[in-house]
Amino acid sequence: MTARDLSVRMRDFEGVAGPRAPLYQRLAGGLADVPEVLDLLAEAPGPNQLPVTLLAAVHDLLLADPSAPLAAYYPNLTADPRRDDPVPAFVGFCRERRDEVAELVRNRTPQTNEIGRSALLLVGMARVAADVGDLAHLDVGASAGLNLLVSEYGYDYAGHRLGGRRLVISCTPRGDRPELLPARIPRVVARLGLDRSPIDLADAEQVRWLRACVWPDQTDRFERLGTAIQLAREAGVQVRAGDAATALASTAVALPVGHLVITTSWVLNYLDRAGRDAFLGELELIAQHRDLSWVCAEAPAYAPGLPCPPGMEDSTLTLLSVTRWRDGRRSVEHLATCHPHGYWLTWLA
Ligand SMILES: C[S@@+](CC[C@H](N)C(=O)[O-])C[C@H]1O[C@@H](n2cnc3c(N)ncnc32)[C@H](O)[C@@H]1O
Structure with a gap:
């Protein structure tokens, strides 16, 4: 460049x-x-x-x-x-x-493990769970695995509150589709992360890098990050080392129980086009053996080649979508455009 x-x-x-x-x-x-x-x-x-x-x-x-x-x-x-x-x-x-x-x-790779994005992932995961029941959550590009605790945090969508109390994430929904707000927290029966270079929460230098990736003005995010790290240590979240483009299908095997829901948030922009195509290929490979859903929060301009509504290809906003594979057949639902850290989301018509 x-x-x-x-x-x-x-x-x-x-x-x-x-x-x-x-x-x-x-x-x-x-x-x-x-x-x-x-x-x-x-x-x-x-x-x-x-x-x-x-x-x-x-x-x-x-x-x-x-x-x-x-x-x-x-x-x-x-x-x-x-x-x-x-x-x-x-x-x-x-x-x-x-x-x-x-x-x-x-x-070092930027590793902004931003738990505000859990408020976005929850919207997609709750929608999937409403149809399929218990979920097995595989977060790809999980960093320290903090967004694996989607079902453990509390949420406040401008007064629509649900979930736990120890850490509450606020997200302002915009637009007129309140039916898309999660009615309840889905039940996650297994969770696992995959990351090219996972953050080990027991290593002080690595935790410092996690903090270094938080923007210094946003002092509230440091406090929230500290609580999330504590919760993740207590829950013993696990993130395996491996590449999204090559290790997805082999990692999914470790989650045999529950409907497999794969999440990505601000990860696929770090892959080149061939890597993203390989990631999509791995999803198709898994779908040959079991139903799965992919909740994606990525910016189309920085991660070309992913499912995207016509005309939004150059958008730098975070696009929240759910891709489902049922009996090998794929369907895509675009839900919202969002702030990259999940402060707000705007429902798509
Ligand atoms: C900006 S962070 C986002 C972390 C997390 N998804 C979130 O939303 O908070 C990007 C993460 O993607 C990981 N990553 C980058 N390229 C990857 C690849 N090819 N395979 C797996 N993980 C990758 C990085 O190590 C980093 O942890």
């Missing part, structure tokens, strides 16, 4: 970060014009050449040592964050710690 392409990505990310993440919004806007920082991001493997890769690498180093002057701009690292332009301090940090930043950028 050229420096110009990376600059465009930074500008796009400036819009995505928006007012919810003013620090990252300002950084992305400023860094789009700083070639030496874009060069650093260019060291990431192709699919990881995303602004969040660089921002998480720097954040990880700051979490390890918050004494650097740059930390004074991070709302999660200081009680009274500086409000002046953070870009010079960020560029200075990257210059000073270039080797460490480059090493993280080269070797």
Whole structure:
């Protein structure tokens, strides 16, 4: 990817970060014009050449040592964050710690294990469970496996509340299809994750990387993440190491009981087109032997080739859809477009 392409990505990310993440919004806007920082991001493997890769690498180093002057701009690292332009301090940090930043950028994948997405996955999973009953949940690109606890969290869809109390996820539904809101939490009889590089919740450095992938402005997300990690440790969630494109069918075998529901959220953009085609091939392979459903929350523009309503191919919004295989026959239902972290969803007509 050229420096110009990376600059465009930074500008796009400036819009995505928006007012919810003013620090990252300002950084992305400023860094789009700083070639030496874009060069650093260019060291990431192709699919990881995303602004969040660089921002998480720097954040990880700051979490390890918050004494650097740059930390004074991070709302999660200081009680009274500086409000002046953070870009010079960020560029200075990257210059000073270039080797460490480059090493993280080269070797780590963004692993924003965002449990807000459980509010989206639940909509699809509850819809499937209403037809088929008990579910066996396989989350692909599961990271630390926190979205495997879909059935354990509580939810508040603008007053429509259901589920547990220890951790409540809010999601605002927009549009006029209230019948699509989950009526109840589905029963999950088995759960397993699959990830190319799973996060081990017993490893402090890996947990720090998970935290580094959270945007520093959103201090509520750190607290929520801490509770989810605790719940995941208690539940003993398991995530196997393996690739979505090659290990899906062999992993599904480990979940023989319950209707198999596979979930993906912001994962398939990290595969290239051949990898996504191979993933779809694995789904078809499983469907030759058993019924299954796939709840997908991915952005069509970043993961071309997935089921998508006509005209939405270039959309950067997260598209929530359910693909069902029953007796080998496939049908697709598109449900909503969503905020990438699940803050809201807009029902599709
Ligand atoms: C942005 S995170 C999303 C994690 C989680 N799905 C969520 O929504 O919170 C992307 C995850 O996909 C994993 N991943 C990337 N490429 C993969 C592949 N080819 N096979 C399996 N996992 C992959 C990464 O390791 C990372 O944990």
